Amino acid sequence: MKAKGIVFLVLLIFIMVSTAFNYGFKGINYSIAADSVRFAVPANFPKPVYDFKDNPVTSNGFKLGRILFYDPIISKDKSISCANCHQSFAAFANLDHAVSHGVDECLGTRNAPPLFNLAWQKEFMWDGGVHHIEVSPMNAMTNPCEMATDLNTIVSRLQETNAYAPLFKAAFGTTEINSQRTFRALAQFTSMLVSANSKYDKYIRKEKGGDFTAEEIAGYALFKQKCSTCHQEPLFTDLAYRSNGLDLKPEDIGRDSITHLETDRGKFRVPSLRNVELTSPYMHDGRFETLKEVLAHYNSGVKPTANLDPLLHQNNVYGIRLTTLEQSQLIAFLKTLTDRDFVNDKRFQAPE
């Protein structure tokens, strides 16, 4: 009886202390159940680039990654989480925000890219400067206009938040919290963000719900004829860096900032068109609000920039001429790339 009383008292103190430690980190539910998850390659997709050998996705690893993704503790003033700029309903891009918006009301220079099918990406960010999924969150964590902190701070904050030790233990076997485990848990979450269940995918895989309308069929034919060299199926990007003639004198030098090559000035990575209906605004700086504006650019707005992609200057014509009808057909096809199953997947959303 007496022993029971002591255990109870110790437990009570423990709870009080841990509550005190967690003061200020409201809104994060550290006790969500582990989802049953497994990384699987969709039937119409190639082999992923990410080698899961050292970091296989497990339910507990994914769960920790999910909690970290939604925890603002990662930013300097504990106000911004990964999810601030990567919203599930916008296919993990930032709806309405032209450029990233971080701590202290700081505005960055580039549009937050959507997060999905990252396991197939060999390079990350608009300029491809990051070449591994595991270290890509470090960019946002340390950018002074995003989370504005550093790894040592993040790791010690996680160590001081009692809820994390058991989460790390469940995910990796011991309670040790370090940057590698933090990155790997986040990679388990982000690599699971697979979008491959759009109407287009069902059409390709001849599944139920994959019947295209006449307009969508016409749009797909146009797409294959005029867009698919850069926006290669099934990822809808060739992951190359190209200039699409936005500005005669680019304000942002793009890929050049990584390679230091004049021939890369003003080039940016070809974005995936999957879920493009949900990821406005568009381009590296979010200058276009609608898909109509984007197609208008390709139709009549392409400028003879220094490194303009040769595909956008053929037979003395700049850009891709498209009639109004063709533009609406293309947009109809692009909307078949919207994956509602993906954006509505509860496993990817904030822990309730």
Next chain:
Amino acid sequence: MKKLIMLFCGLALMVFAASAKPNPGDPKKATKTGNIAIHFKNVVNGQELKLNDSLSLYKNANGDDFKITTFKYYISNVSLIAKNGDKVAIPDSYFLVNAADSATQNQQIANIPEGKYTGITFTIGVDSLRNFAGAQTGVLDPAKGMFWSWNSGYIFVKLEGESPKSTAKKNRLTFHIGGVKAPNNTIRTFTQKLPKTLKINDGKLPELELIANAGALFQGKTTVDFAKLNFTMGGPNSVVVADNYADGLFKITQVKN
């Protein structure tokens, strides 16, 4: 039938021969190993390196005064060269030395096969493979402040300071050397014949003294003028600095058996 027996015997002989061949990686045949202690001594062209020392400024080869506030570097993939010329690679050998942390200036290399060694070779920086291998831990933890987040990869050598000649804000000097992709690959290899034969024995702890000369960043192939070059984080200017330090940054000055 006879042919079959012959074939079988032949096969058995081959298997036997293959298994009898000494295999250096065979754990049963593994020889005893020993350790060495390495003492890193940071200098600037012969003077002792003192961080934040405004009283005695250093001078680069161009005659520009400067002081140093940060000096950190990686060495990796250490191999010792045996008397017979064999290169003995020390697996997983990564070291980070930080002039601000004296503990990092005295390190040990473990698990070296016993024997006599006459030379050493290592990568200045971190090999290309690890630069592309995702989140690392230990001395390669990106939290050590030697990893670029926006253009991922390790900073091999980091020197920061100030010079009245520098045209940068607050007269700063920022030399962050790294990058493994052509044409801006800054991986350089250091190789030196040891001043004396190094004897590795189980239970002994021989010592090496390794001098790192921060001044080597600014002289060699190109004499750096701080008015013209005071900031680099990868790219062509980092190649200029890496070419400078490839030969002069390190020197093993002592072997104590």
